[in-house]
Amino acid sequence: MLALSANGVLPKADYAIFADTGWEPRAVYQHLDRLEREIAEPAGIPILRVSSGNIRNDALDPAHRFASMPLYVLNQNGKQGMTRRQCTGEYKIKPIKKKVRELLEYPYPARIPKDVFVEQWVGISTDEFHRAKDADVKYMRNRHPLLDLSWSRADCVRYLTSLGLADTPKSSCLGCPFHGNAQWRHIRDTSPSEWADVVEFDAAIRQGNARANAAGSRLLGEAFLHRSRVPLSQAPIDHVTAAERAALRIDADEAHALENGVEDGCSPWTCRGDADALTQDDFGLAT
Template sequence: MEVISLGAGVQSTTLFLMAGHGEIGPKPAFAVFADTGWEPKKVYRHLNWLRTKADEFGIPIIETQKSNIRDDLLAAIETDVKFADTIRFANIPFFVKNKDGTVSIMKRQCTKEYKIEQIVREIRHQLGYRPRQRVKEQVTEWIGISADEIQRIKPSRVPWITHRWPLVELGMSRGGCYSWLQRHGYPIPPKSSCIGCPFHDDRLWLEMKRDDPESWKEAVFIDYEIRKLKRFRGQVFLHRSCLPLDQVDLNENQLDLFDDGFLNECEGMCGV
């Protein structure tokens, strides 16, 4: 079975559409979108457009979700504040300003729990297996990593799933994906990532502030809320400067000094 891991960003959208055009084969049985519940509205609008193409191509898009990562985070904050207790939630890679002034980054668990594990669970379900039942089939999972992001490639940790990176096979960069979409008259997808992902570079934060004020307001709100968490020794922030997000100088002239943190994102499941 061939399956597409669909993030609904530029690369995985191109991958999905190329499969629909028959430019990459064999034809996938379906595509899986693991929803964290915290994507910008424009990502969900784009996903709805992709569903119209799914019907045309005969490649169903299946959505799966563990829970809403934002709601889980706010529940953890409320428990810390009101009950002086802690409940577990998957770590988001917040930046931590320690008491000695040093800055560290939290271990990342969100991609694994809200993306990777949910996709595996859904594939098992589509194959007709119950939890903990041994899978006998072999599945090839297509992941939308492009040739210029080859450092994101990771092998599958699930023995019955083999990862495949068709865009890398074709030597196709992110820019090549843009060109392919434009040649075929398709819209350019937004970047698929959680609104409050600390891996946003300054360019993306600035674009959000200018073009998506609703998401920006949401990110600023969460940035202040997370500093109520008492379980950490230092203060946590969404921005690598360890300043409140609405106080960060997002000077356009400085943007090229920062790397896109998504290039270091585990398993290549976000931002594609």
């Protein structure tokens, strides 16, 4: 959408906002720098980088109020589940809303008049039109330009390729539990230092939220980054055999998710919500 705006296909945007969780892959930050240098700056579109902190550091800091990641949990009685996801709201939506309020010159807790709002573009293509939704505040009105253009993901790829941007990486936390095996392999095979980082983090969160642990409310089970609920360093990320699938009690659909990741990601205003997530109390975490 930024390129479409910069090249006049879409109206010129006033701003582009990047919500930084502090733990994106190195390639994402490098790509963002390139977009800013080659696309945004020549078109006079400022890229604003906003943040609520570093999600990795916050997760391991007992003194920090941490918005939980959707960790895979194996309970002591063998029950499987996930902790509730709050990270998208805390590390993406919250800092974006704060910045929008500043741009409107109504910082919190100022009341924003009904006729004051921003038109916010969200990059939903026709392949995922079901994820299009309205913002939850009146001072932000969502628009979906790719749907207006009837563009699919393939159309986006073709356009990016024509601009020399075919290698656009996926933006997501380096250690996001929603990665599929293909993403885990990519990290392992292309960036040993980042792979070591996520393996170390996976081991560190085995007993859950650091703050909850410090308060004496430890996870009644074990937490993992990988859907198989085994340590990331040992997880079957190269392939899932029939025997492994039977041992893990997963069907073909779950095996597909293991390889390709969760279909719906965690971009602002497009996450799948918490309908299938168990509450923290189910696993003994502090509320």
